[in-house]
Amino acid sequence: MVTAEYSAHHLQVLEGLEAVRKRPGMYIGSTDSRGLMHCLWEIIDNSVDEALGGYGSRIDIVLHPDGSVEVRDRARGIPVDIEPRTGLSGVEVVFTKLHAGGKFGGGSYAASGGLHGVGASVVNALSERLDVEVDRDGKTWAMSFHRGEPGVFSNGSPASTFTPFEERSELRVVGKTARGVTGTRIRYWADPQIFTKDAAFHLDELEQRARQTAFLVPGLEIVIRDERTDVAAETSYRFDGGISEFAEFLAPDGAVTDTWRLTGSGTFTETVPVLQATGAMVPTEVERECHVDVAVRWGTGYETVARSFVNIIATPKGGTHQQGFELGLMKVLRSQVEQNARRLKVGNDRLEKDDILAGLTVVLTVRLPEPQFEGQTKEVLGTPAVRQIVANVVTSELTARFASTRRDDKAQTALLLDKIVSEMKARISARAHKETQRRKTALESSSLPTKLADCRTNDVAQSELFIVEGDSALGTAKHARNSEYQALLPIRGKILNVQKASISDMLGNAECASIIQVIGAGSGRTFDLESARYGKVILMSDADVDGAHIRTLLLTLFFRYMRPLIEDGRVYAAVPPLHRVIVQNPGSKPNETVYTYSEQELHGLLAKLSKSGRTWHEPVQRYKGLGEMDAEQLATTTMDRAGRTLRRVRLEDAEAATAVFELLMGNEVAPRRDFIIDSSARLDRERIDV
The missing domain is CATH 3.30.230.10 (Ribosomal Protein S5; domain 2)
Incomplete structure (x- = not known):
């Protein structure tokens, strides 16, 4: 429980930090996972700046199970002496005063990442609890903060009773250190009042940033330990080649x-x-x-x-x-x-x-x-x-x-x-070539592929191109679509692996050439986004392993040769359902049709129906492909704007897919063999179509 007392000391400390809590986006960009990660970078970068100055060669980052994160270094340690202008310890100045730090004027740092002096204090202001320990002068000094305010917690939880300092703050001595041992340990819990519920620390992003920093600071070792799972995982990065x-x-x-x-x-x-x-x-x-x-x-x-x-x-x-x-x-x-x-x-x-x-x-x-x-x-x-x-x-x-x-x-x-x-x-x-191949007008003969079922509208923003897997699904999709603004282009199975093929092979492939021709904006460096004929390109494939493979192949084609479409947010993946459950209603009331999109969702639905005493038709229909749906079902679940779900493909999605595709389908055999050996123990046989 937080005390209701509010003295002049609180006003002095919180005067600047209240602006941070009121407008956090101004300091960290956003209050979702991106902003949460930015706070972590601010703390890590302070330790990296010490390493750049030649102090400390290792940084440890620990993701704790309770949602907190801890950063440890063996650098000089935050100053613990009294800053004369404020009368506060160096630790309290760093964590409670905006635009305060050792990076102004070049006295302590010749060149540093932090320079505004707001990083640590902003993180502190946006934390439900922040604990800092400093090894310096043969002692371990400690101080805690609650939403930017210094004080004392009754135990190790951010929800414990917090007693703020009223007259003057105290930098506690909590232990002794060996001679010459220095360093800083900072652990904080992000404030749920500030950050969204789904904000979380992303391990892959953290590892990518740590690897990048290790490249940029030769000799610096960065160790990441994730304790949020049953088996803690630890990764270390160190590179000497710069x-x-x-x-x-x-x-x-x-x-x-x-x-x-x-x-x-x-x-x-x-x-x-x-x-x-x-x-x-x-x-x-x-x-x-x-x-x-x-x-x-x-x-x-x-x-x-x-x-x-x-x-x-x-x-x-x-x-x-x-x-x-x-x-x-x-x-x-x-x-x-x-x-x-x-x-x-x-x-x-x-x-x-x-x-x-x-x-x-x-x-x-x-x-x-x-x-x-x-x-x-x-x-x-x-x-x-x-x-x-x-x-x-x-x-x-x-x-x-x-x-x-x-x-x-x-x-x-x-x-x-x-x-x-x-x-x-x-x-x-x-x-x-492009000048001679401009899109034909209605008075000229069209050179578009005959298998394209085009839409009628000329409004690019409203038009949608569905790339459909197989002719069987095309027949159903023709009846399910709105021909005013939805066009259909079928492809035969799996297109060329453009990750391994040359540009000439790609252009010579009928399926790849048809996709590029229909979109009408060219390919590669000459791709012209303004010439694209459709506002959305939607990849519609079966909800199985083969369908995922086809989406990956198509995604690789777009990433390598039509990337501006992805960057502009125009590429989507349709989300067709896996199951159709007909829920029986009593009396003359018509039965209810419910679609589920995963095995987990299906089991949850059936458990919920059983608990409420409702029944359903057996067996539950499982769609093995888009062709098993009739036009009404396909329209309702996948194509009609009123009820469908689309996944927008982001650039990072495409990069990740391409990296995996290069691993699994590229020319290098050794990494693929290592991946198969390392991943064999995690194989889920139920995910393999038999």
């Missing part, structure tokens, strides 16, 4: 060039408000140094994989550093193509950015004090001077690579120019 190893890990295709490292630095001046000893903020001109480290590698494919970071914080939406990288890249490669125009047979054609980025895997990192981000979520770097510094480093390093007399460098740069020019010529040819 971003070169990261680029090799990310690359999705065979190599045209080795991984090249482009490094350098530059300085710039900026005027920033600096906190003086008197407490006043005085505008001061300071000189900054920006270090640039880039790993680039071109492959045989056309996909671009780009990761950019500022002080090891990911910037998925780019910013000035990414703009500078592309600027330098364009300058050097355009110059090289012009110098070799005769050999490359370029003529007057000019390179575009997409020609250069095709097949490129790049990891771009910059480190600088107090970078300017757009918002606390730090997704976009805004420091203007970084653009030119990165451009200069890339220009200088790449020019030196092209001027190198080493045999390997000369061979690889020649192959790279050939690849870039071939991409440019392919783009120009595709554009010319």
